[in-house]
Amino acid sequence: MHEAFGGEFSMAIAGAAPMSLEIINFFENIGVRIMQGYGLTETSPVVAGCNTELFVAGTVGVAMPGVEVAIENEAPGETGEILIRGDLLMNGYYRDPEATAEAIDKDGWFHSGDLGAIDEKTGCLAINGRIKSLIVLESGKKVVPEELELLINQNGQTFVKDSLVFSQTDEQGKVVLAAKLVLDKDSLESIISAGDNRSIQERVDELIKTVNGMIPSFKRINTYFFSFQDMIRTTTLKVKRAAEIEVFLHELQKRGLLLKEIAGKNIDDYFADLGTGELV
Numbered sequence: 001m002h003e004a005f006g007g008e009f010s011m012a013i014a015g016a017a018p019m020s021l022e023i024i025n026f027f028e029n030i031g032v033r034i035m036q037g038y039g040l041t042e043t044s045p046v047v048a049g050c051n052t053e054l055f056v057a058g059t060v061g062v063a064m065p066g067v068e069v070a071i072e073n074e075a076p077g078e079t080g081e082i083l084i085r086g087d088l089l090m091n092g093y094y095r096d097p098e099a100t101a102e103a104i105d106k107d108g109w110f111h112s113g114d115l116g117a118i119d120e121k122t123g124c125l126a127i128n129g130r131i132k133s134l135i136v137l138e139s140g141k142k143v144v145p146e147e148l149e150l151l152i153n154q155n156g157q158t159f160v161k162d163s164l165v166f167s168q169t170d171e172q173g174k175v176v177l178a179a180k181l182v183l184d185k186d187s188l189e190s191i192i193s194a195g196d197n198r199s200i201q202e203r204v205d206e207l208i209k210t211v212n213g214m215i216p217s218f219k220r221i222n223t224y225f226f227s228f229q230d231m232i233r234t235t236t237l238k239v240k241r242a243a244e245i246e247v248f249l250h251e252l253q254k255r256g257l258l259l260k261e262i263a264g265k266n267i268d269d270y271f272a273d274l275g276t277g278e279l280v
Contacts, residue, residue, distance in 0.1 A: 059126045159183055
């Protein structure tokens with residue numbers, strides 16, 4: 001790999017979307033340091049970044065000089081909304097003073113809509129998800145679905161293409177955490193041809209059990225279903241979370257199905273007329 005890049009490849013900068021710790025560590029082990037950064041259009045755009053003096057894999061490093069970063073949370077070190085202040089901030093949204101006032105408060109803090117946490121020892125910022133996707137349980141405890149999706153994708157990487165975690169009210173009126181898994185049919189066929197004849201349900205059951213064993217009990221996934229069809233994505237290939245959930249719930253209701261009826265099953269058997277995911 002080093003030769004393919006001219007023999008001097010030792011560092012790269014990543015942004016726009018989170019990179020898994022596994023990939024970062026892979027490159028680190030072959031002598032290439034991947035330094036992640038974080039920013040938004042509204043912040044011109046770089047807010048924080050790893051550097052050669054302070055590098056913590058899986059974080060986006062520390063705030064750039066002249067930039068203040070804070071977390072709106074209940075206790076130090078906990079996840080909360082990322083707030084940004086400094087000369088890098090935009091003056092406002094074009095001809096939209098209401099949106100500007102909503103984004104930038106009276107103290108000059110820009111509310112990013114992103115969820116993150118700052119490590120008290122290193123000062124490094126970790127991005128955990130988006131406020132819009134945050135799940136608040138009946139107990140008041142909060143679950144960041146992206147955290148669970150990352151664990152599913154990493155632990156099921158041999159046969160899971162993608163996942164989506166969301167909350168849903170079951171037939172008893174209880175809020176449960178549900179997961180949709182998009183499976184890779186070719187990978188599963190290869191695994192089976194190699195001699196592993198476990199059923200898909202057995203394989204996914206084991207995966208969910210593994211993930212649930214890695215997290216606090218209130219974050220545990222209560223039910224799951226799977227599909228071989230890609231999810232709805234934007235033109236930049238990000239899953240359209242709200243649209244995907246809306247389509248699923250609509251189809252569930254249209255067919256008069258209960259969540260428990262599709263638990264652990266292939267929903268393609270029920271939603272066969274939906275076709276594959278589309279780019280929008």
